[in-house]
Amino acid sequence: MKFILVDLDVSRFTRPGELETIYAPLWGILPAHWGVVPFHCGEGEYVPADADPEARYPLVDNPDLMEYLRGRLAGGRAHVFLHGYDHRRRDGKPEFAVADGLAAKIRHGCEALDYWFGARVRAFMPPNGGLCREGMIAARQQGLHLIGRFSFDPRRAERDFQPASLWNFWRRQWFMRGHPDLPFPWLMRSSGGAELDCTWLMEADSEEKLWGIVDGVRKVGGIFCLAVHYWELLRTPSAKAALIAVVRRLADSGGVEFPALDAVLPGRACLGRPDRAGRSAGVADARSDDDAIQRRVSLRRSDDADAAPPPAPATGGLPR
Numbered sequence: 001m002k003f004i005l006v007d008l009d010v011s012r013f014t015r016p017g018e019l020e021t022i023y024a025p026l027w028g029i030l031p032a033h034w035g036v037v038p039f040h041c042g043e044g045e046y047v048p049a050d051a052d053p054e055a056r057y058p059l060v061d062n063p064d065l066m067e068y069l070r071g072r073l074a075g076g077r078a079h080v081f082l083h084g085y086d087h088r089r090r091d092g093k094p095e096f097a098v099a100d101g102l103a104a105k106i107r108h109g110c111e112a113l114d115y116w117f118g119a120r121v122r123a124f125m126p127p128n129g130g131l132c133r134e135g136m137i138a139a140r141q142q143g144l145h146l147i148g149r150f151s152f153d154p155r156r157a158e159r160d161f162q163p164a165s166l167w168n169f170w171r172r173q174w175f176m177r178g179h180p181d182l183p184f185p186w187l188m189r190s191s192g193g194a195e196l197d198c199t200w201l202m203e204a205d206s207e208e209k210l211w212g213i214v215d216g217v218r219k220v221g222g223i224f225c226l227a228v229h230y231w232e233l234l235r236t237p238s239a240k241a242a243l244i245a246v247v248r249r250l251a252d253s254g255g256v257e258f259p260a261l262d263a264v265l266p267g268r269a270c271l272g273r274p275d276r277a278g279r280s281a282g283v284a285d286a287r288s289d290d291d292a293i294q295r296r297v298s299l300r301r302s303d304d305a306d307a308a309p310p311p312a313p314a315t316g317g318l319p320r
Contacts, residue, residue: 001185001218002257002264003250004225005243006033006125006147006198008083011040012057013047014230016068022233025244027077029251030258034069035083035125038112044087046231056086060116073117079260081123082144085109094130103138110142122265123147125198125227136160140192145265147196147225149183164190182213185222187266194266198225202232207242214246218256223264 005026010019023032038059042051051057060066072078085105090098095105110121124139125147131139137160139146150158152169159165168188175184184197204210217224226243233240250256 001221001255002223002259003030003214003247004033004196004223004259004261004264005030005247006035006081006225006227006261007230008035008125008127008227009037009044009046009087009229009231010034010059010065010069010080010083011037011087012059012062012065013040013051014062014065016065018234019068019230022230022240026247029247031076031260032072032078033261034078034080036080036113037084037087037127038082038109038116039086041086041088043089046229058112060112066116070117073119079262080113080117080119080121081125081147081261082106082109082113082121083125084127087127094126094128096126096135097128097130097132099132099134102132102135103141106135106138106142106144110144122267123196123261131158133158133160143193145193145196147198147227149197150195162190164188168195179216179220182216182220183224185217185220185224187223187264189266196223196225196264198227201226201228201239201243202236204242207245210242210246211249214250218250218253 007019007022019032019034026032036059039056040047040059041053042055042057043053069078069080073080084095085108086095088095090100096102106124113119113121122143122145124142124144126135129148131146131148131150136146136150136158140160152159152165152172168190171186172184172188175182183199188195188197199213201210204213214224214226228239228243233243251258
């Protein structure tokens with residue numbers, strides 16, 4: 001079995017010490033995979049009360065966090081993927097459950113992370129697990145693989161149906177009949193990308209319940225992806241303790257790998273190289289073979305490690 005931990009909601013409001021508190025006991029076992037919100041809005045239960053709900057706060061405006069993230073990425077201990085654009089709910093629904101300029105958000109969000117960290121983003125997990133059909137199409141067009149569980153029910157309009165959809169539906173249904181309490185432990189491939197199912201840590205309310213799920217996947221093999229919110233772990237010490245205990249039990253049990261997400265996703269990784277000052281080499285290096293990106297977005301290079309993110313695509317402004 002391959003075990004992958006994904007940690008969500010890393011944003012301008014995250015403090016390096018919060019992440020280090022969680023991962024200090026785990027660094028020798030597994031890499032961190034941080035789902036980044038590049039331009040978080042000023043609302044959310046983990047956002048400071050004095051933040052402006054109508055504003056967007058770029059990740060790069062937190063220099064301490066940027067230095068920490070770049071250092072962990074440069075050391076190979078951590079990886080980043082896209083977790084929404086601003087995390088703002090619309091019409092009471094999650095950000096990517098409403099068709100509202102989603103292609104531009106995904107494109108600009110990826111370009112910002114590419115530029116800041118010099119690493120091509122290859123995965124996307126929508127905020128709150130909500131994704132409409134337009135969002136799935138936009139993610140695939142950007143070349144992103146999806147993390148989460150998305151319905152095959154056409155009435156929910158979460159999926160762009162392809163020839164592979166029927167096969168993936170049958171495989172998942174067949175597995176769930178025999179293992180109703182387990183996530184689907186294999187990639188579901190289709191044209192444009194793959195999907196990786198995941199389990200939410202907070203749904204397993206005890207160490208033994210979490211171990212039962214993990215051990216069930218270990219017995220059948222495949223991939224087990226566990227999703228957490230770092231801020232929930234800080235508020236719930238029992239959940240943090242359960243996570244650490246289960247990871248250590250897996251490491252001691254043998255037969256379990258803790259790979260980087262990039263290693264299990266289809267296709268080749270495309271990572272940039274930090275320069276000697278620890279700064280991002282930028283999307284111009286990471287995508288030297290992609291002239292279309294270079295023409296569409298004019299990236300500003302600077303000696304300042306916290307240079308401004310790339311501008312919004314010229315195809316149109318992003319919706320509020």
